[in-house]
Amino acid sequence: AQSVTQLDSHVSVSEGTPVLLRCNYSSSYSPSLFWYVQHPNKGLQLLLKYTSAATLVKGINGFEAEFKKSETSFHLTKPSAHMSDAAEYFCVVSDRGGSNYKLTFGKGTLLTVNP
Amino acid sequence: DAGVTQSPTHLIKTRGQQVTLRCSPKSGHDTVSWYQQALGQGPQFIFQYYEEEERQRGNFPDRFSGHQFPNYSSELNVNALLLGDSALYLCASSLEGTGGETQYFGPGTRLLVL
Numbered sequence: 001a002q003s004v005t006q007l008d009s010h011v012s013v014s015e016g017t018p019v020l021l022r023c024n025y026s027s028s029y030s031p032s033l034f035w036y037v038q039h040p041n042k043g044l045q046l047l048l049k050y051t052s053a054a055t056l057v058k059g060i061n062g063f064e065a066e067f068k069k070s071e072t073s074f075h076l077t078k079p080s081a082h083m084s085d086a087a088e089y090f091c092v093v094s095d096r097g098g099s100n101y102k103l104t105f106g107k108g109t110l111l112t113v114n115p
Numbered sequence: 116d117a118g119v120t121q122s123p124t125h126l127i128k129t130r131g132q133q134v135t136l137r138c139s140p141k142s143g144h145d146t147v148s149w150y151q152q153a154l155g156q157g158p159q160f161i162f163q164y165y166e167e168e169e170r171q172r173g174n175f176p177d178r179f180s181g182h183q184f185p186n187y188s189s190e191l192n193v194n195a196l197l198l199g200d201s202a203l204y205l206c207a208s209s210l211e212g213t214g215g216e217t218q219y220f221g222p223g224t225r226l227l228v229l
Contacts, residue, residue, distance in 0.1 A: 032216040043119075043205060043222040044158070051216065090157050094216045101209065101216040102171055103148070105157030 002027045002093045006106035014114045019063075019078040021109045023091035026072065033074045034092040034103070035065055044090070050074065061085070086113045117142055119208050119221035127227045128196050136191040136224045140208030147189040148218060149181060152203040164189050165211060193226075201228045 007022040025031060035047040048059025055067040065076045074091060091106040120139045128134050140147050146165045150158035160173035164183035183189045187208075193200055203225050207218035 034217075036220070044207075044220040046217065046219065049217055101218070102160050102163065102173070103150075103158075103207075103218060104160070105150075107157050 002031065002095045002104045004091050004093050004104055004106035006089075006091050006109050008109050009107065010110045010112065012112040012114060013081045015083055016080050019076070019081045019085065019111065021076040021089050021091075021111065023074045023076065023106060024072050025074060025091070025093045027093055027095055029095045032094040032101075033065075033067060034094070035059065035063070035074075035076050036090045036092060036105075038088045038090065038108075040087070047076070047089075081111075081113045083113050083115065086111055119206055119219055121204075121206050121221040121224050123224060124222070125225045125227075127229065129229050130196055130198060132196050132228075133192065133194045134196060134226060136193075136204050136206075136226075138189045138191070138206030138208075138221060140187050140189070140206075141219050144208035144210050144219070145187050146209045146211050147183060147187065148207045148209070149189070149191045150205040150207065151175070152205060152223070154202070158205055161191070196228045198228050201226060 003026045005024045033050045036044040038044050047063050048057045050057045050067045058064045063078045088108045090108050092103050094101050094103050122137045148163040149161040152158040161175050162172040167183045178194045180192045203223045205223045206221045209218045
């Protein structure tokens, strides 16, 4: 069984300061890991994904995440927050056992960016 | 290149009624998955369709059913609606095979059950 734990339900930062959103995962197989972002009343947008290539993954809008197998973590970072980054962020795991790619979502982290 | 589209955008129903939601996958994609997102929660997997067959299902009752058509579009049907079915319903599409783990989401259908 696969699961995801997002360690913070709410993170608040000031514009221009670094962002860190924490995620731990559990997976029976070699996992694929994703971060999705959801702006208010919108669908989910893929930020980045890890699928067993480089452990440091770069995504859109300056975000990146590092896969650490020993720590079962996949934290999302950005060097400098922008007001437009304010949204809900979901860490997601997909087991690559077989070809049925069911996604399991964390409960989300709400990012607030203060001026 | 059209992304995933869903219809309708919003829907209001009363308890006991039935509802059908529709999804057109991203161009070139052949697999459709459905998710339910309750307010303040992460999306929960309902089921996945490939080659017009349901091939994986989450922990949802039989009131939730679906269909995939030859053009890969899909419908989600919910019978005997309950108040707790009020949620955002998200459709995601992907391409079977290498890279199939990456799913692209539509904007969702917001269902309110009164």
